[in-house]
Amino acid sequence: MLPLFGVAVVVAGFSLRRNPLLVVTVAGVVSSLLAGISPVHILDAFASGFASSRSVSLAFIVLPVVGLAERFGLQQRAKTLIERAAGLTAGRLLLVYLFVRQTAAALGLTSIGGVPQMVRPVIYPMAEGAVRRAHGRELPVRVTDHIKAHAAAADTVGAFFGEDVFVAVGAVLLITAYVDATYHLKLDAVQIAFWAIPTAIAAFLIHGFRLLRLDGTISAMLASEPDDAAGGA
Amino acid sequence: MITAEWIYWLAGALFLSTGIEIALDRSHPKRWTNAMFWILLGLSFFYGSFLTALPHWPLGIAVIAMALIAGCGLTCAGTVTTTTDPEREESARRKGNLLFVPALTIPAITVAFAVGISRINFAGRPLLAAGQETLVGLGVAVIVALIVGIVLLRPQQPFVALREGRRLLESVGWAVLLPQMLAVLGGLFTQAGVGTDVGVLAAHAVSEHSRILAVVAYALGMALFTIVMGNAFAAFPIMTAAIGWPVLVVQFGAHPAPMFAIGMLAGYCGTLCTPMAANFNLVPPALLEMRDRYGQIKVQVPTALALFAVNVTFMSVLPFI
Numbered sequence: 001m002l003p004l005f006g007v008a009v010v011v012a013g014f015s016l017r018r019n020p021l022l023v024v025t026v027a028g029v030v031s032s033l034l035a036g037i038s039p040v041h042i043l044d045a046f047a048s049g050f051a052s053s054r055s056v057s058l059a060f061i062v063l064p065v066v067g068l069a070e071r072f073g074l075q076q077r078a079k080t081l082i083e084r085a086a087g088l089t090a091g092r093l094l095l096v097y098l099f100v101r102q103t104a105a106a107l108g109l110t111s112i113g114g115v116p117q118m119v120r121p122v123i124y125p126m127a128e129g130a131v132r133r134a135h136g137r138e139l140p141v142r143v144t145d146h147i148k149a150h151a152a153a154a155d156t157v158g159a160f161f162g163e164d165v166f167v168a169v170g171a172v173l174l175i176t177a178y179v180d181a182t183y184h185l186k187l188d189a190v191q192i193a194f195w196a197i198p199t200a201i202a203a204f205l206i207h208g209f210r211l212l213r214l215d216g217t218i219s220a221m222l223a224s225e226p227d228d229a230a231g232g233a
Numbered sequence: 234m235i236t237a238e239w240i241y242w243l244a245g246a247l248f249l250s251t252g253i254e255i256a257l258d259r260s261h262p263k264r265w266t267n268a269m270f271w272i273l274l275g276l277s278f279f280y281g282s283f284l285t286a287l288p289h290w291p292l293g294i295a296v297i298a299m300a301l302i303a304g305c306g307l308t309c310a311g312t313v314t315t316t317t318d319p320e321r322e323e324s325a326r327r328k329g330n331l332l333f334v335p336a337l338t339i340p341a342i343t344v345a346f347a348v349g350i351s352r353i354n355f356a357g358r359p360l361l362a363a364g365q366e367t368l369v370g371l372g373v374a375v376i377v378a379l380i381v382g383i384v385l386l387r388p389q390q391p392f393v394a395l396r397e398g399r400r401l402l403e404s405v406g407w408a409v410l411l412p413q414m415l416a417v418l419g420g421l422f423t424q425a426g427v428g429t430d431v432g433v434l435a436a437h438a439v440s441e442h443s444r445i446l447a448v449v450a451y452a453l454g455m456a457l458f459t460i461v462m463g464n465a466f467a468a469f470p471i472m473t474a475a476i477g478w479p480v481l482v483v484q485f486g487a488h489p490a491p492m493f494a495i496g497m498l499a500g501y502c503g504t505l506c507t508p509m510a511a512n513f514n515l516v517p518p519a520l521l522e523m524r525d526r527y528g529q530i531k532v533q534v535p536t537a538l539a540l541f542a543v544n545v546t547f548m549s550v551l552p553f554i
Contacts, residue, residue, distance in 0.1 A: 003425035007461050010418075014508055020515070021407055022304030024414045025297060028421040035425035043293030045424060049417030050296045051281030054241045055368055056412040056512050060402060061244050062371075065335050065378045067397025071316050072386045073325030074332045080325065111343035111367060115517040116401075121336055124521060141524055149528040152517035156529070157536060160501050160513075164494070171466065175493050178470050183478055187490055195494035195551065202543040207536045 006031025062117045070121060078122045079129030089134060090127040090147060091214035097123050098154040098211060102204060105162030108169070115155055124151045131218055140225050143218060150214055154207070161203035164196035172196075237365040238282045240372030245278030251399040258311055266307035271402075273299050274410065300414060303407030313400040328386065335382035339374045346370025401520070408519040412512035415463050422462065431458055432475035439476055444485045448549045451476040455496055456503035456541060463509025465500030472496070487552035495551065499544045505537040506530060 006027045013023030032042045066074075082088060097113075104112040113119075127147050131139060139147075163169045167189045176187045252271030255261055273295050280292050302308060316324065325332065347367050383391050402409065422428065435454045439447050451472060458468035477496055481487040504510045508530065518526045525531075 003422070003427045004430050006422060006425065007427060010461065010509070019304040019306065019407070020411055020508060020511065021300045021414055024411070024418045025300040025304065028418045031425040031427060032421050037424060040290065042421070043297075044289040045293070045421050046296045046417055047281075047289035047292035048284060049420040050277060050292060050413055051284050053413045053416030054244070054278060054281055055237065056416065057278075057409065058240060058244055058368060058371060059512070059516075060405070060409060061240070061247055061375050062339055062378075063401040064247065064394040064398030065339065065375060065382055067315075067401045068379070068382045068386065068388065068394040069332050069335050071321075071388070071393065071397050072328055072332060073316075073321035073323075074336065076318075076321045076325035077329065077332045081330075108347070109340075109344050111347065111371065112340045115520050117336055117339050119517070120520050122333070145523050145525055145528050146532075148518070148521040148523045149525075149532040152521060152529045153532045153536070155517070156505065156513050156533065160504065161498070161540075164498060164501075171497055172494075174466055174469065175497060178473070179478075179489060179493060182470075182474070183482075183489075185489060187493075191490040192494045195491040196498060198547055198551070199495055199498045199540070199544055202547075203536070203540055206539045206543070210536060 002034040003031045005034055059114065059116055062114075066117060066121050074121045075125040078125040079132075082126040082129040083133050088130060089215045090130045090150075090218065091211045093127055093130055094123070094150055094154045094214065095208050095211045097151075098158045098204065098208060101155055101158030102162035102200065105159050106165035106200065108163075108166040110159060110163050110169075113155055113159065115152055119151050119155050123155075124148055127151055134215075135219075135222055137222070139222070142225070143221050146218065146221065150211065154211065157203060157207045161196075161200045165193055165200050167193045169193075235369050237368040240368050241278050241282060243372050243375070245275045247275075247395070247398060248272075248278065248402075249275030250395050251275075251402050254396065254399050255311060255403075261311035263307060263309050264311075266302050267309070267311070267403075270299055270302045270308050270407070273302075296414075296417070299410055303410060308407055310403040310406060313396060313403065315397065315400055331385050334385055335378045338378040338381050339371070342374035342377055343367060343370040346373065404522055405516060405519040408511065408516050411515060415509055415511055419462055419464060419467050423467070428458075428467065428471040431461075432471045435472060436475040436479075439480055444481075444553075445549055447476060447480045447485065449545060451481060451492075451496055452499040452541065452545045452548055455500035456506075459500040459503030460507040461509065463504070463507055463511065465497055465504055468500050468503075469493075469497055472500075481552070485553075488554075489552075492548060492552040495544050495548045499541060499548070502537040502541040502544065505533040 009027040009030055010023060029042060101113040128144060131147060164171050172189050172192045175192050176189050179185050179187050248271050252268045252275055255264060255271060256268035258264060261267060277292055277295050280287065347370055379394055435450060439450045454472040454476060455465065455468050458472060459465045462468060473493065477493060481492055482489050504513065508515055508527065514530050515526060518529050
C-alpha cells in the first residue's frame, strides 16, 4: 500500500495549488522510490513515458496557423458575423457547437473542432460578440472568463460523449481488447459503441439544458456588476 | 512510408524555433530559463524517436529539468509584437471570410487522411503507417494550411507565422508539458502498483449481496480512480478486474457489453472534474487566457454529477434486461 502515498502527494499538491508540473514530478518519484524502483529506472520511465506520449502534444502544431489568421483579424471577423445573426445568443451558439462537435465525433471525425483550432479563434469570439451585442457594453473579466469556460466545456463534453459512439475509437477498442484478452469473451466493438448511445443522448440533454440557461446567468452576472467596472480586474 | 515520427519532428522544430526566438529576445523578462525550457522540449521530441538506439537517461534528465524549470516559476510569457486591435478590425474588413479558410483547411485535410488517403499504396507499400493516419493527417494539414494562409493573407514575411505560434505557445506556457508529464506519472503509478492497491481497496468495499451497491461501487471507482489518474483508460482494467467482472458479470449475471461501455463513460464523468486530465481541462483555459485556470472544471462539474447519476441508473437497469 506504500505507493498510494504518491496519490496523496498528488491530492495534497493540487489542493495546495502548487505548480502541477512540480506536484506530478514529485509524486511520480516518491511512488516509484517507495515501490523500490531504482533511480536509474525512474529516469528511464520518465524518458519512455515522455517519448510514447508525444502524440498528446501534437495539438499545439496548429498554433502558427491560428496565430497567423488571428494576426489578420480572424477573431474580429467571427465577432462581425455573429453580430449579423440576430437571435443567436451565446447559449444557443454553444448549443449548436455542442451538437456539431458531438455528432462529428460520433461519426469518427474528432478532428473537427478542438480548442486550439476552433474554440479560441472562432467559437469563443462569436459567443463573446453575441453577449456584447445583447448587452451593448464592455464585459468584465468575470463574465468573459465564464463564457470562455463554457466554450471550452462544450468542446470537451461534445468530444467525450460523442467519440464513444464511434466503433474505431480508442476507448471502445480498449474495452474489447482488454475484456477479450483477459476473460476470453468475443465482445463486438459495435455492441460497445451501441451501448454508449443512451449516455451520449443524456449528456447532450443535460449539458444542452445548462447552455440554454447560460444567457440568463450572464445577464444576472452583468446586472450585479456596474458598467463602470467594465474591463477592470 | 510516412510515419508519426515525422510529425513529432515538426512539433519539435516548432518548439525549438520558439526557444531560439526567446533566446534572441533581449526584452524577455526570463530570457535564458524560458529559452532553455523550449529548446529542451524541442530536442526531446527528436531524441524520443531514437530511444531504441540511444540511452534513456539523458531524456529522463531533460524531462525532469523541464519540469523543475517550469515548476519553480522560472518561465513566463514575453511580449511578442503582433497587430493591434484596430489593425485587426481593419484587416478583418478587407479579408472577410477568407480568414476562415486556413483554420478550416486543418480539419478538412485531417478528415480526408483519416477516411481516404490511408488506403493509398506507394511503390507497393502503404503511404501511411497503419494506425497513424490521423496524426500524419494533422501534420500534413498544418503544413498545407500554413501555405494556404500565407498565400491568401500575404504577410510581409512568411516567418511571421512562427512568431505568432510562439506568441500562443508562450501564453500556454508550462501547461504545454503537463499532459505528457501526467502520462509519465500514469506509467510510474502503474509500475509502482498503485492500480492494484486501489483495486484491492475497491474489492474490499463491495458487499457480496447487494447488486445496486456493487454497481455504485464500480461506477464510483471508475470516476474516482479516473480523477486521480486523469484518464479513464487507466481506471478501466483495474476496476473491471476488481468489481466489473468478478462481481457484476460472474456473480450477478450482468451483460458485459452495456456494463463495460457505460462503466467507461462513468469514468469519463471523472475526467470532466480533474486537473489531472490536463490536456482537456487545463490547457484550454491556458489557450483561452482565462484568469481562473480551474474555471473550465468548475463549469463541467454540474454536468459530470448529473451524468454520473444517469450512468449509474443505466448501469443498474440496462445490463440486467
